[in-house]
Amino acid sequence: MIDLLVAGGGPAGLATAIHGALAGLEVVVLEPRPTPIDKACGEGLMPTAVRRLEELGVPVAGRPFRGIRYVDAAGGLRAEGLFRAGPGRGARRTDLQAALAGRAAALGVRVLARRVAEVRQDEHRVSAAGLTARYLVAADGLHSPVRRGLGLSAPVVPGRPARYGLRRHYAVEPWSDLVEVHWSARSEAYVTPLGPDRVGVAVLTSEQAPFDVQLTRFPLLSARLPQAPEAPVRGAGPLRQGAVTRVAGRVLFVGDAAGYVDALTGEGLTLAVTAAGELVRCVSAGRPQEYERAWRELTRGYRALTGSLLWARARPALARRIVPVAARLPWVFTRGVNLLA
Structure with missing residues (x-):
């Protein structure tokens, strides 16, 4: 019998498959989608994500x-925090997904x-898509059909503004070896260096x-x-998605399907790859x-951290102070950056 049946061939699902x-x-x-799979993504891998992927042979x-680097969109004030544990990596989503798929195939x-x-499941097995396995891992994204089908999506909190992500590539030489986060009154723009002549710009916003x-x-x-961007725009959202549990009998959730707060801190891929390892460890030990x-x-x-920043972002008086405070307290900002890294 199959040990792990993984629904979803994005980074979270493939990392789970490789760990398994x-x-x-x-x-x-x-x-169902052919490799490589693209999606709206900031495309910046934190140093821990780079290390985790290297440990998997990817x-x-x-x-x-x-x-x-945080940049105030109005006045140009900026704050910088450098990684202490080695560099991150700007990687196109399609390249990352293809590399994971290649390693899984090998x-x-x-x-x-x-x-x-x-x-369908009982105490011994789970069935989906005509196959039977010991466990099903739902790695099917932000709006996980498996999570919804099992009635495990958390209700939306009324009054909380929905946030969306948009991404586009530009054929231009990166002007910095940092990821820049530009803060405006209602949104953030993330600029990630992806190659010698390419940057990705991802906008997170509550404005449609x-x-x-x-x-x-x-x-x-x-x-x-x-003026002429290299690629079309890709979008995702609403970003905040809750799950009432990560384990439902013999179904386990990983990546965005397990619940997601926001892309503001750029930790999604790090958490997905690391959580995939924890999931496989628990299943292998017989303690899912x-x-x-x-x-x-x-x-x-x-x-x-992400919840706190979103709380401040939703209050204009506080949102205006995020970059100035980071610039005035560089050691605090650097410590925060390295906690994320």
Whole structure:
């Protein structure tokens, strides 16, 4: 019998498959989309994510970056925090997904072009997409159909503004070896160096407007970008998605499907790859129920810091002070950056 049936062939699902194969489990991934899979993403890997991927034997192409720079969109005030544990990596989402898929294939993981619709389980097995396994891992993204189908999506909190992500690539030489985060009154723009002649610009916002309109909020950034962008815009959201549990019988959730706060701190891929390892550890030990506690401990800092920044972002008087305070207290900002790293 299959040990792990993984719904979703993005980074979280493939990292789970690789962890499982390295642990000696039989793993099958269900993914209807052909490789490489693209999605709206900041495309910046924190140093811990780079290390975790290297430990899995996954080569990460791209452009190194040394830290994070906050930039006030109105006045140009800036704060910088450099990594102490080695560089991060700006990597195109398609390159990362293809590298993970290649490593999984080399380990003998089968990928089937199937979509998970109905999930059935008992105390011994779980069935989905015509296959039966010991466990099903739902790694099917922000709006996880498996999570929704099992009734495990947390209710939306009324009055909380929804946030969305938009991303576009530009053919321009990176002007910095840092990831820049430009802060405007209502949104942030993340600039990630991806190669010698390419940057990615991701906008996080609660305002539903086209990308070009969003970009006008950042005049300092707009002035650096060519008028003709290299690629179309990709979008995602609403970003905040809750899950009532990470373990539901023989179904376990990883990556965005396990619950997501926001992309503001850039930790999503780090947490996905690390949580995948914890999930496989718990399953291999025959104690899958322990994954819930492991996930909560692993993500506690991310949830607290991201939630605090979002709380401040939603209050205009505080939001205006985020970059000035970071600039005035560089040691605090650097410590925060390294906690994330």
